[in-house]
Amino acid sequence: MATRGHAPKSAWELYRIAKRTGTWDPENIPLTQDRAHYQSLTPGMREQFTKVCALFYEGEVSVADTLAWFLVGFTEPDRRTFLSTQIFEEVKHAEFFRRYFKEVLENAGTSHYLVPEYRGVLLDELDSRGRAIGAAALAGDPAGLERAMVLGVAHYMGIVEGLLAVSGYDYFDEMLSTRGLFPGLQEAIRQIRIDEGRHIVHGMGYLRQRIAENADYAALVQQLFIEEGMKIPPRIDFAFHPNEFGLDQQRQQEIAYEHLTQRSREIGLAA
Numbered sequence: 001m002a003t004r005g006h007a008p009k010s011a012w013e014l015y016r017i018a019k020r021t022g023t024w025d026p027e028n029i030p031l032t033q034d035r036a037h038y039q040s041l042t043p044g045m046r047e048q049f050t051k052v053c054a055l056f057y058e059g060e061v062s063v064a065d066t067l068a069w070f071l072v073g074f075t076e077p078d079r080r081t082f083l084s085t086q087i088f089e090e091v092k093h094a095e096f097f098r099r100y101f102k103e104v105l106e107n108a109g110t111s112h113y114l115v116p117e118y119r120g121v122l123l124d125e126l127d128s129r130g131r132a133i134g135a136a137a138l139a140g141d142p143a144g145l146e147r148a149m150v151l152g153v154a155h156y157m158g159i160v161e162g163l164l165a166v167s168g169y170d171y172f173d174e175m176l177s178t179r180g181l182f183p184g185l186q187e188a189i190r191q192i193r194i195d196e197g198r199h200i201v202h203g204m205g206y207l208r209q210r211i212a213e214n215a216d217y218a219a220l221v222q223q224l225f226i227e228e229g230m231k232i233p234p235r236i237d238f239a240f241h242p243n244e245f246g247l248d249q250q251r252q253q254e255i256a257y258e259h260l261t262q263r264s265r266e267i268g269l270a271a
């Protein structure tokens with residue numbers, strides 16, 4: 001779902017859409033051609049392809065594991081209702097990549113691709129955001145909980161989904177669609193992208209609302225976005241070594257900045 005040019009949807013509307021469209025099954029995507037394509041790649045191409053798949057796999061497992069804290073943290077019933085669909089969808093995304101590594105990528109290891117540029121944002125820092133939400137909720141601290149939720153949503157839905165994942169889809173597009181490679185992965189990405197569109201719309205709607213109510217949050221989220229924006233070049237650099245697919249690194253970097261600016265606009269921080 002494109003986020004640009006659409007009227008903001010409520011959590012309830014997004015829940016209703018998710019009930020109808022978020023029901024695809026990762027088990028039903030054929031992977032036979034993908035396996036043949038993988039075997040036909042050069043070692044350098046395999047490395048470049050596996051690296052990005054590994055970051056998606058690790059990222060999807062991590063967000064699926066962390067999202068329960070957000071279910072605890074949202075105080076509005078409609079947002080909790082929507083989150084129930086998001087948890088189901090994140091688990092399915094992780095399931096798809098687990099299957100992909102087993103059936104296509106020959107059980108390649110993924111953890112050595114978790115370099116510091118990605119490990120923090122995808123795993124450790126995200127885990128800390130979740131635990132901060134849980135601690136504030138258990139302490140019965142509404143102000144602390146709201147602050148932890150604003151930071152948690154900015155990190156999860158703003159950066160992990162709204163910057164890293166969407167930039168990754170564009171990277172896959174450049175790598176695969178023009179060459180007609182990996183039809184199973186392309187179909188899964190098409191479905192995941194639609195699911196993630198709802199997650200981002202919901203998260204940015206939450207941030208827009210909180211920032212409109214409390215101007216202090218604007219500076220808090222802006223700071224986080226600036227810090228993450230500064231990490232775009234080293235993260236892109238990692239994904240382009242090796243670059244046997246011959247992708248355009250500069251263009252990919254511009255796409256990433258564009259996504260971050262778009263998220264800022266959606267929450268009322270940029271014109």
Ligand SMILES: [Fe+2]
Nearest residue numbers: 060089090093
């Ligand atoms: Fe996901």
Ligand SMILES: [Fe+2]
Nearest residue numbers: 090161196199
């Ligand atoms: Fe998501």
